[in-house]
Amino acid sequence: MSVQDIFNEISLTKDESIWESAEDSNAWNRKRIKFLSEYKECMFEKILNKETSTARKNVKLSGALLMKAQKTQETSAKLKLLSQALMFCPPGEVMDQVLRVRARIFYNIDKISYCHEDIKSIKKRNEDDEKLLQYQANGSSDTNKxxxxxxxxxxxxxxxxxxxxxxxxxxxxxxxxxxxxxxxxxxxxxxxxxIIGVADAKFSRDHCDNCLISLDDYCLPCSQCSSVAFCSKLCRDQAKHHSVECLLLDQIYRADTGAWHLALRLVASKPAQFWNTAEYKQENQDSYASSEMSSAFHLVTHDDTADREAPILMKECMTALYFLRILQADGYFNNKGKKSQTELSKEELNICMLLLHFMRVVFYNCHEVTEYIDQDVIRRIGVCLxxxxxxxxxxxxxxxxxxxxxxxxxxxxxxxxxxxxxxxxxYSPTFFLAPRAERLEVTESYNFNCGCEACVENWPTQEKMSDVCKQMCTSKLNDIEFADLKDNLQEVLSTEENISVETIVELLLKCYDNIQHPDKLVLLLETKLHSTLWKVHST
Missing domain, CATH: 2.170.270.10 (SET domain)
Known part of the structure; x- marks a missing residue:
């Protein structure tokens, strides 16, 4: 049974007045959370049972992947299989064997730093292993760049x-x-x-769970579960949230909490004692940095202006409670003296309210994490704050x-x-890509109606815009020079060859002095600038 199934099953039972109230205040949300916590179903015991987790290690599967890797000739395919074997392998003899095989491949392809990392991870090293550690890497390290x-x-x-x-x-x-x-x-x-990020479920095993970069030849698994991997020991050490999610990440994904998942990771990234102080609420008036928790805490939540309906408020509180149960399952709190499992201590209730606060923070403020593939294909792989x-x-x-x-x-x-x-x-597709009605649906979900010039004047989308450039009245170009500018613009847009950022910028600046905005070709050139910047900076 999923979290949504439980929500559907218990809805409108017991005190209907709580289920039907649309009052959104701290007092009412505390009341909702306490009310929901009394349901036995809201212990989520079956969902959060680590003993039945699908992410448990599997030494037989790991051994089979190792055997398959040893029969594979192509190096990248062999490394991929060995990394998969490590994901499912518990610490012990088989893991040592997988690490040893992978280390020798890294040595053969001159990735000595990776080789050394694998050798150092072997619990029982032999003489040949020690010899490999004597070889020095040429140039900079492959890891922790x-x-x-x-x-x-x-x-x-x-x-x-x-x-x-x-x-x-x-x-x-x-x-x-x-x-x-x-x-x-x-x-x-x-x-x-x-400050925090999470990969979408389908990318969780081939992207670093901490920094979200794509994992190529080298990865480090979690020692307890098969759900995640890391690009380096540094990232594995920095991923404080994972101790809470370990063996439960697949269940969290199945709960379909979307960007709200970031709220759990934000709280789990700090020990419970951290939240017992007011430090994270104190803004530095002289400095604003993304790494400071206070910067995240004070982002907009629209608590006073959003028109949230009763079912949404209950769903929010139930999700916050679900995240709290995950923290409890990891022993995040000191629960000595509790009278019952369902009862929430004052500390737990405060953390649950904090989870709810951060859920609203990430809903209104998160960004997609995307990556460049090739030929201007950019795909979403997660979300971050x-x-x-x-x-x-x-x-x-x-x-x-x-x-x-x-x-x-x-x-x-x-x-x-x-x-x-x-x-x-x-926050929505631009006017160039989507009509106003479609954009309005997105902005309304962020609790505002857009009043930008494109919306007020109802500018046409790309498909409805003319290719004819309109010359500004302040333009100093004569007709021939303006025609040359248009030809240059069309030539740059049509070429399949790589054009430098500097060339595009120079042409754009000339366009801004002479062509009225919005202009289809100029907008396409701005899009080309973005794609060129991707090519330059994404590697």
Whole structure:
């Protein structure tokens, strides 16, 4: 039985007034959580039974994968099978054997650092193993590569942004980001490592559970479950959330909690004692960094303005309680002196309310984690929370875009953003890609109706836009020069050869001086700039 099945089964039983109330307040949500916790079904005992977990280690399967790998000739296929064998292998003789075979392959293909990592992980090393450790890696290490920051002049207060912005606030806008100097297309606006992230279920075994990068030849498994792998020991050590999710991750995915899963990971990333203090609520007035829990805590939740219906409120509270039961199953709390299993201590109730708070934070502020495949194919592989980029407000005519690798996001201007102009993200598809009615459905789910220029003037989508460029009245080009500009624009858009970022930016700047916005070809060139930035920075 799934969490949704349990919700359906117990709905409108016992006190109907609680089920039917649409009052959204801390007092009422505490009441809902206490009420739900009294249901035996809301212990989720069958769902959260680690003894019956599908992610338990399987030494027979691991051995079979090892045998298959040894019969495989192609190196990458062999390494993939060995990594799968490690995922299912409990610590012991078979794991040592798998590590030993994989280490020798890494040695043969000159990935000595990976070789050394595997040898060091072997519990009972032999003489040949020790000899492999004597070989020195040429050049830099294959593992734990730290990416150098591309943000050359960071903002003094908003550490993840360029110095060319400031963050303001207004009653009807909340916080928003504006340019304090002209920002050219292709220029880096922000660089952010998300405070937390989670891969979608189908990518959970081939992407690092911590940093979310794609796992290629090398991976490290969890020692207790077969649900996740890591790209390095550093990531395995940093993934504090996994001790709570270990052997339960498949059940969490089946509960279909979506981005709410990030709330569980945020809480699980810190010990229970951390949340007993007010430290995470205290904002630093002189500094705002994405790594600080206070930055995540104070993101918008729309508690006072969202019109949540009674079933949604109950579903939210039940999901928060489900996450709390996962924490309990891991021994997250000191439960001495509790009278019953269903009873919630004061600490547990506070944590459950915190989970509910973060569920709303991530709902309104999370970003997709995407990755570049090839030929301009970009796919979603998960979600993350970027407390800095979440400060950027919405427009259906956005002027910046992200290049993402795992939990690292690079935010680039895709258009000339002049001093004093606001920087805009697009929470929905842009006006260029989707009609207003479709965009409105998305923005309403974020608790606002968009009033950007594209919506107010109902700009046409790409399919309905003309290819004819309209010359600005302030343009200084004569007819021949303007025709040459259009030809150049069409030529760049039609070419299949790689064109540099600098070439595209130069052409865009000339277009902004001479062609009226919105223009189909210019918008397509901005899209080409984004795809080119992906190619340059995603490797």
């Amino acid at each position: 730290d990416q150098e920051s591309l943000l050359t002049e960071p903002n003094k207060k908003y550490k993840n942004f360029t110095s060319k912005i400031e963050v303001n606030s207004a009653r009807n806008k909340g916080r928003f980001v504006i340019a304090t100097e002209d920002i050219k297309p292709g220029e880096l606006i922000a660089e952010e490592n998300s 970027n407390p800095s980029l979440a400060l950027i407000n919405h427009s259906c005519d956005s002027n910046y875009a992200r290049v993402v690798k795992g939990r690292r996001s690079l935010a680039f201007a895709t258009r000339l953003i002049k001093k004093g102009e606001q920087i805009y993200d697009s």
